[in-house]
Amino acid sequence: MPPGRLRHGLAAVLLCIATVSSAVETFAVDVGRAAVGGAVVHGIRLSYGLGDGALTVNIDRLDLPGDQPPVRDVRIDCPAARLAPDRVTCADARLSASWAPVGTVAADAAATWRRDTGTLDVTLPSLPVGGSGLRVAAHYGPGGWRVNAQGNGLAPGAILALAGDAVRGWQAGGGTVSVNATFSGDAAGVLRTAGEIVLEGLSGGSASGLQAAEGVTGRLSWAARGGDGDWFGQTEAALDGGQVYSDPVFVDLAAHPLTLRTDLTVPETLDSVHLSRLRVDQPGLVSGQGTLTWASGRGIVAADVTPLTLSLPAAYATYARPFLTGGGFPEVAGDGNATLRAAFADGVLRSVNLRLSGVGLDGADYRLNGLDARLDWRAGDLDAPAASRLSVQGGSLHGVPVGAFDARALLHGDGGRLLAPLRVPIADGALAVERLALSGLAGDNPAAALDARVTPISLGPVTQALGWPRFGGTLSGELPTLRYANGTASVAGTLRIEAFKGLIRLQDLVLSDPFGVAPRLTGELTAQGLDLETLTTAFEFGRITGTLEGRVTGLRLVGWQPAAFDAWFHTPVDDPVPHRISQRAIEALSSIGGSGAAGALSRGLLSVFDAFGYARLGLGCRLSGDVCLMRGVGPAENGYYIVEGASVPRVDVIGHVDRVSWSTFIRQLAGVTAGGAPVVE
Amino acid sequence: MTAIKRLGLVPLFMLLAACVTINVYFPAVAAEKAADRIIKDVWGPEDGAPPTREQAPEGDDTQGRAPGAERPLAIRLLDTLITPAHAQEPRIDISSPAVKRLTASMEKRFSRLRPYYESGAVGLTRDALVAVRDLNSVPLAERGSVRQLVSAENADRNALYREIAVANDHPEWEQRIRGVFAERWVRNARDGWYYQNDGGKWVRK
Numbered sequence: 001m002p003p004g005r006l007r008h009g010l011a012a013v014l015l016c017i018a019t020v021s022s023a024v025e026t027f028a029v030d031v032g033r034a035a036v037g038g039a040v041v042h043g044i045r046l047s048y049g050l051g052d053g054a055l056t057v058n059i060d061r062l063d064l065p066g067d068q069p070p071v072r073d074v075r076i077d078c079p080a081a082r083l084a085p086d087r088v089t090c091a092d093a094r095l096s097a098s099w100a101p102v103g104t105v106a107a108d109a110a111a112t113w114r115r116d117t118g119t120l121d122v123t124l125p126s127l128p129v130g131g132s133g134l135r136v137a138a139h140y141g142p143g144g145w146r147v148n149a150q151g152n153g154l155a156p157g158a159i160l161a162l163a164g165d166a167v168r169g170w171q172a173g174g175g176t177v178s179v180n181a182t183f184s185g186d187a188a189g190v191l192r193t194a195g196e197i198v199l200e201g202l203s204g205g206s207a208s209g210l211q212a213a214e215g216v217t218g219r220l221s222w223a224a225r226g227g228d229g230d231w232f233g234q235t236e237a238a239l240d241g242g243q244v245y246s247d248p249v250f251v252d253l254a255a256h257p258l259t260l261r262t263d264l265t266v267p268e269t270l271d272s273v274h275l276s277r278l279r280v281d282q283p284g285l286v287s288g289q290g291t292l293t294w295a296s297g298r299g300i301v302a303a304d305v306t307p308l309t310l311s312l313p314a315a316y317a318t319y320a321r322p323f324l325t326g327g328g329f330p331e332v333a334g335d336g337n338a339t340l341r342a343a344f345a346d347g348v349l350r351s352v353n354l355r356l357s358g359v360g361l362d363g364a365d366y367r368l369n370g371l372d373a374r375l376d377w378r379a380g381d382l383d384a385p386a387a388s389r390l391s392v393q394g395g396s397l398h399g400v401p402v403g404a405f406d407a408r409a410l411l412h413g414d415g416g417r418l419l420a421p422l423r424v425p426i427a428d429g430a431l432a433v434e435r436l437a438l439s440g441l442a443g444d445n446p447a448a449a450l451d452a453r454v455t456p457i458s459l460g461p462v463t464q465a466l467g468w469p470r471f472g473g474t475l476s477g478e479l480p481t482l483r484y485a486n487g488t489a490s491v492a493g494t495l496r497i498e499a500f501k502g503l504i505r506l507q508d509l510v511l512s513d514p515f516g517v518a519p520r521l522t523g524e525l526t527a528q529g530l531d532l533e534t535l536t537t538a539f540e541f542g543r544i545t546g547t548l549e550g551r552v553t554g555l556r557l558v559g560w561q562p563a564a565f566d567a568w569f570h571t572p573v574d575d576p577v578p579h580r581i582s583q584r585a586i587e588a589l590s591s592i593g594g595s596g597a598a599g600a601l602s603r604g605l606l607s608v609f610d611a612f613g614y615a616r617l618g619l620g621c622r623l624s625g626d627v628c629l630m631r632g633v634g635p636a637e638n639g640y641y642i643v644e645g646a647s648v649p650r651v652d653v654i655g656h657v658d659r660v661s662w663s664t665f666i667r668q669l670a671g672v673t674a675g676g677a678p679v680v681e
Numbered sequence: 682m683t684a685i686k687r688l689g690l691v692p693l694f695m696l697l698a699a700c701v702t703i704n705v706y707f708p709a710v711a712a713e714k715a716a717d718r719i720i721k722d723v724w725g726p727e728d729g730a731p732p733t734r735e736q737a738p739e740g741d742d743t744q745g746r747a748p749g750a751e752r753p754l755a756i757r758l759l760d761t762l763i764t765p766a767h768a769q770e771p772r773i774d775i776s777s778p779a780v781k782r783l784t785a786s787m788e789k790r791f792s793r794l795r796p797y798y799e800s801g802a803v804g805l806t807r808d809a810l811v812a813v814r815d816l817n818s819v820p821l822a823e824r825g826s827v828r829q830l831v832s833a834e835n836a837d838r839n840a841l842y843r844e845i846a847v848a849n850d851h852p853e854w855e856q857r858i859r860g861v862f863a864e865r866w867v868r869n870a871r872d873g874w875y876y877q878n879d880g881g882k883w884v885r886k
Contacts, residue, residue, distance in 0.1 A: 205817070207817075208816060209815070209816030209817040209819070209824065210816065212817070212821055212824070214821050243821045243822065244821070245821040245822075245824050245825070247824070247825070247828070248824075248825040248828060248829075249825070250821055250822055250824065250825050252822070322825045322829075325829055325832050325833070326833075326836070516836075516840070517782055517783055517786045517836075517837055517840065518778070518779040518782045518783060518840065518844070520779075557778075558777065558778040558779040558782070559778050559779060559781075559782035561778035561781075561782070562778070563777060563778045563779070625774060625776060625777065625848075626776045
């Protein structure tokens, strides 16, 4: 006989002996497969020792309802089962099982099966879960089944393990969780559930730290019933201690306790949740109601806000400001409130209705007070939105007072337009907007087109508000088309400034990146008929009579600081105004040229004269980098004339330095004198 | 004969081309010095000794130009003809208003970012930016503002590298300047701060 066949024969004999032996001492049943209350049990084997009364139940696998992983290798050892005619009792059983979320567990158990009622009661007084004991009581009978689990002071790590994939990678910190949950049903599955979870100082969060809780205290309760298809229920969450961060929002629950209450509907497929009569209350921040539908794999697919009342400014600071990154966004000041209604369907926002009352906005350079608004927006052109209205009681722009104004507009899709001309009072004038159209607001390149004009604004109060020397004149202009696109605003018209009895024109103005750290402004400037006496008096520059005209080309400001320009200012050839220049003005002009003539005239013979006649004056600067290339009205020996004298006594101001550091030049203009004195002839 | 004459022009063109090449070298050492000056402005003087790596004199660019003695005589002759402007010691201008403003903006932000550099919550990335390294070490109430600080700092840094390149009339230098800054930020970083090494791994200095 071949050795292989011999081994097979031996094995068959040994198996035979074992079977005979067990047939003598134990009673064994192999049930195979059974379904209990939605769960399916595979491979059940019972054996009962006829001599010692030891009962052993082995279950290979228990498939749970839903997506839960199966329970494996269940073994119940009952060393001394008591078999009575009407019942089987096992008071000191030992249960062990493996379940992926918690690993292998072993616990004491007690079970009673009653023949007369056909009921089975199993109790696990202390199932080791989360560093504490969970008391589980299960009842099974002809009327159905019920499982209740209660545990106090469980470690949150165990709860995270039970929650599965949704919180994969999350870490639990301190705190405890107490649970009291009941599930009941019949052979078809779970029919009812109710319970509550109490959180005490719960800490933990996602591995990235973008979702986190610290010391959270609260209570979550629910009650739901199912059966014929959908599940219906109510749930309430009340969080009243600790802090939570859900990027980028931080909420201090101790300061602003949050209560959420909702009715919910879950279809039999368990792949979506519809929240109806959703109610949010967070004193001092928000209160309101709405509905929400969430679908597995799609997130929030529909929501209605009907309505939400926001307490400002706290609600803005907590729930809106963290989302607004980059420059240009204002802070909300003053106690006001906002009422929001919104509809979100099929994954897109359909409409928004926002009412603001008594709100103040505080931007870096502007402030608006008493803002009331009723904004109505619709996604498509088919739904006609109501006219939106915005009224402001007043404010300021760079410190210049702005008066009350009222705007009416139509907002829809990704743009909007003004319904009526808008007049924004600025100081004693106004910005009158005839047309304003916004488009592409939802994309990366919002665009605005504006037709507006500035009605005369007195420069006196404006210059004072800006902290400049106060001077007269008015600012007015046409902004036939102002376009804003790709972060750049450009003016297609001419801005006119009537100042110093003359006219200054600003053209081809283009402002890029207005809300960035270094906004860039380019343009051209021309000046005509400026009265030098008014100008020099305003800037406390001594006194010069005459007319000034000039031009600045290639002007480029970066961060409101000049980066490049070519400027040339001079008296016109046939100036009808007499040309006189005071001693003080000569000294000031000399300082600008990088010299220190201060006192040179007043100390000498010429000190008897207050003022001198001059033929012409002019000063030019071509700025490149930090270097200003200076020029005057004409060449002089070793330099250029800034002031060319006339009559007797003749005083010339000659600049000898043609390359001046711009920062030095500005310092000198501000009155600091440095370097060698100019030649005074 | 004409062909031979034309052929004779070839070396001259080659010499001219060679001369142009010399002038478009990226002035790496000058860029390092410029970066160090900006970093010193932003971070302030180090609590201990200032960072030193000053073997080469100001403006000398040993990476950009080969030592004179090793170059052909003709090229050295052409150098002298085309000078002085092009053969001047290369400089990186960081005095433009945009660069100054960006530097000031970053300097102002540094006092708020500093505790996070020190705690390791924020680190220096290998692409010359900053990144949140360990948000879990930041108290919940500060997490949003740390992320906003990092985002604003990166917007400034990206603008800074671009503006330096633009101010020096070489917009195409932006990536080179970024590369120099990446190395200099780390070099100037205080002990204990975190930075990304070439492999992208966080390392504590």
